[in-house]
Amino acid sequence: MNFSLIFDNIRLEEKLILKAAQDRNYKVNMVSVNSMNMDFDSSLGDSYGRITLQRSTSYYRGLHSTAYLEYKGQKVVNDLQIQLIAGNKMFTSLALMKNGVPTPRTSVSTSREVALEQFSGKFGESAVLKPVTGSWGRMLALMNDRAAAMAVLEDREYMYPLYSIFYMQEYVKRPPRDIRAFVVGDRVIGGIYRYEAPGDWRTNTAISGRAEKCKIEGELEDIVLKAAKSIGYGIFGVDVMESEKGYTVHEVNSTTEFKNTVRVGQVDVPGEILNFLEEEAR
Amino acid sequence: MEAECEMCGGNIAVPEDVIQGEILACPDCGLDFEIQSLTSGHISLRPAEAIKEDWGE
Incomplete structure (x- = not known):
């Protein structure tokens, strides 16, 4: 391929994907x-092959290069619609809720005044403020009183306008860990627990959270698959918390x-990704 | 293979299987470099980008 x-x-x-592809004698461009020279007036040529795997670290670079490739007729995994939804926490929450996936209570506003109303009213003065785009736990703010919320919201208003889309979520009481489940197509291929980083309340392994193997089965597997399906058909990392009321999907x-x-997790993720590309390229 | 750090002149070891886009750190000053190009054994480095707001999963 x-x-x-x-x-x-x-x-x-x-590097792991490239190595696995070389072991299968695939030709990787x-x-x-x-x-990339995204010249609208040029054709894409044949060098891209039958399918493209999008692996840009940057959300915006990935999104825009995928848009270009798709409009030039190339099939991309994950596709533009998936990237658009999954890259934005508000869009993701709406898709999860619409499809009946348990997810933390969420509110969004575009002004400090309404955000403070939500903070005090809906959330009882304890909530998490998240940028709608971004990851690795950056700029997540756990706000435990009104003065802290006022300070954080004011700071955000002086930042790039996207940070004034105030996406606020309940702080979910959970064990000091969450679950990352890996979905390829319509299957869960593995999962890990991600433990809080020392001295931190966040579990992102990018900020030194510890990882342990987690078996994804039964109700958890059903919820994970439903969450992935609500975004599209592709390759996903679904993040789940074990709340007092049951599993809840937050990303x-x-x-x-x-x-x-x-x-x-001892899962051959690169091999599973290549198998998926093979199927999708048919 | 080795490359010279443009910041401190230190020697940066370059693995044989290195690929374009990979990040290498100078062992002396710690600055990160990205492999900009690899052409017939010639390596071109540039300072790696700092983490941006939209990086991640």
């Missing part, structure tokens, strides 16, 4: 997104990192 891999940074994930990631799923 011939396929293209779009990247901006080469992480361990991209490695495309640095920063070297569905598109260009998913998987080094810890490979390391502690």
Whole structure:
């Protein structure tokens, strides 16, 4: 099979996919997104092969290069619609709720005044403020009183306008961990627990949260698959918390990192991704 | 293979299987470099990008 891999940074994930593809004698066209000349008036040519795997670390680079490739007739995994929804926490929450997936109570506003009303009224003066785009736990703010909320919201108003889309969520009481489940197509291929980083309330392994193997089965598996399906058909990292009321899905990631799923989950994620590309390229 | 750090002149070891886009750190000053190009054994480095707001999953 011939396929293209779009990247901006080469992480361990991209090296593992490349190695697995070379072991299968696949021809991989490695495309640095920063070297792409997205000339609307040029044809794409044949070098991209039958399908393209989008692996840009940057959400916006991934989104725009995928749009270009799709409009030029190339099939991209994950597709533009999935990237658009999964890359925005508000869009994701709406898709999850619409499809009946349990997810934390959420409100959005575009003004400090309404955000404070929501904070005090709906959330009882304890909530998490998240940027609608972004990841690795950056700029998540756990606000435990009104003065803290006022300060954080005011700071955000002086930042880039996207940070004034105030996406607020209940702070879910849970064990000091969450679950990352890896979905390829219509299957869950593995999962890990992600434990809080020392001295932190966040579980992102990008900020040193610890990972352990987690078996995804039964009700948890059903919820994970339903969450992925509500965004589209592709490759996902679904994040789940174990709340006092049961499982609740707080994120569905598109260009998913998987080094810890490979390391502690002992799952052949690169091989599963290549199998999926094969199926989708048919 | 080795490359020279443009910041401190340190020697940066370059693995044989390195690929374009990979990040290498200077062992002396710690600055990160990205492999900009690899052509017939010649390596071109540039300072790696700092993490941006939209990076991640």
